[in-house]
Amino acid sequence: MNTPTNRFLRACQRLPVDHTPVWFMRQAGRSLPEFRAIRQRHSFFEVANTPELCVEVTLQPVRRLGVDAAILFSDIMAPLVAVGVDVTLVEGVGPTLARPLRTRDDLAALRPLDPDSDMLPVCETLGMLRAELAASDTALIGFVGAPFTLAGYLVEGKPSRDFIQTKRMMFDAPDLWDDLMRRLTEIVVSFARGQIAAGAQAIQVFDSWIGALGPREYARYVQPHMRRLFDGLRAPGLPEVPRIHFGTGTAALLELMAEAGGEVIGLDWRVNLDEAWARLGGPERVAIQGNLDPVTLDASWETIQREAEIILRQANGQPGHIFNLGHGVLPSADPDNLARLVRFVHDFRVE
């Protein structure tokens, strides 16, 4: 990797920084009035697939909050939408499929993603974003969902708490499961490579619902595919960008996730950052991202500041900490608190 000047990219490589970089998962979204104004006129996937709109909403939090990185406005399901899976984002529910994937015939109908034709708006968006961001010192992060989380939506047909159908396939039809995970991994790798080739300077892999699994299940049914995914993000001719590996409910999975890959491990708020980082070998081994409870942003500024300070003290100014939430910004978060938090993180110094 090149030696970057942007402090987010430097932290990904565990290089010294002038102050802790910060961005927020789902920083582009319903907490911002300017985003809600656009969503009143356009559906989610209209925004995601119209480069002018997608550039605009991706940059909104950069302008308003002063974060160190922009992340492509996208959804976990985007690569599946790109290969023609019939997904609707139902308000208050989440991604909902016209037809869940349950059988080998259903799987056969899932086609590969062709980065040259299936993701033109995404590539155009990323090119425009790089041009817009060239004058600033803001990094650009690409966005992909991980195969287990995608499989959960595909097999259940809607958001799930228990993942009954998904786990039943895992347990009782392991060959079908492995084929599904292999296909999804290929799709995700193509989608991620396309983003890197188009200008993404880092890539975050969202395995948002992986915490539904125990470590034994993860090791057997998911980890081999995640290894191939992370390996697939390195290829001749492809810029070598930092890979961020994120999930929630991962307190018992962190070592297995780090083994699978990623220069940066994203933590949710259910672990102490210092303990989790130490378990993974500390700043000598891996960078760490996180991990303020997103609900904190619904509390008073005093609470936000106190909790953020605890996390910054746990990180102790060591190279390789990127401040973020433990999951996405909630729609109820106050953007003024977000902006103030960015300034607080930037101004913070360990005494």
Added chain:
Amino acid sequence: MNTPTNRFLRACQRLPVDHTPVWFMRQAGRSLPEFRAIRQRHSFFEVANTPELCVEVTLQPVRRLGVDAAILFSDIMAPLVAVGVDVTLVEGVGPTLARPLRTRDDLAALRPLDPDSDMLPVCETLGMLRAELAASDTALIGFVGAPFTLAGYLVEGKPSRDFIQTKRMMFDAPDLWDDLMRRLTEIVVSFARGQIAAGAQAIQVFDSWIGALGPREYARYVQPHMRRLFDGLRAPGLPEVPRIHFGTGTAALLELMAEAGGEVIGLDWRVNLDEAWARLGGPERVAIQGNLDPVTLDASWETIQREAEIILRQANGQPGHIFNLGHGVLPSADPDNLARLVRFVHDFRVE
């Protein structure tokens, strides 16, 4: 504590047993056709508050499955219903309140539980159950929800994923939060003592949603109350029964939970039983209950047997393991698989 003959009660005390005891959270419930038949004619709380019906559904899984313990058929919200909180169990949603608790005035309206008048049906049920079970060698477990999980329902007014209102109270109104937790702890202690006095031979404290918190939040806002709760289950004149402390999503909380109290720690499936037990000091320090993923019961018998065997091998026949699921039986579980699993656990021997 007395030295019991029942193998579940012996395992709670980490005494040697002839074979591993087993019962299932929510073993009385919608997976059993004989339960569904009763629920067609009676609401949930009608069943819970009518001793004849409650005895019947509590004993159904004992007869059909051959488990080593019966658990009082109840709901986490039962003590709140007993003090007059207006709770409805909405099908497919969960406990829903006519009016969420948000202010100090709301809290003032929450009255203490009087074990002599507010839980007569529960006490009568437990007395009848002890008489019914006297001839068998089946233990009887009492059932209470923990204050955080109760507070979550009370403050949100319905089941929640993010617990925004609850955490906001925790963060921004810590005095109100502490008062609420103190009041709930008193209610839960009264409800549990009443059950012990009426014949419960062990008591399980369900902190089902505690995994929404990180360890820092748990230590500050919950653990002091849980200590007082567990201390409150010991009192002059009250039989000294084993206390089971259970939650889900607790991979980063286990040490803090064990510190708060319990002779038995209940695990969900998101941790390896051997690793979790070792973290807590192993069989020299504490008994352990768990931890088969409930979704496994929707898979084939081969899968169920394989996964159960892994857990039994992790426990390695050491005194103090009670086999259970990692959370409640799902309505879709096949009762024949449950019965077969009980026999498998009983027949299993570590070579």
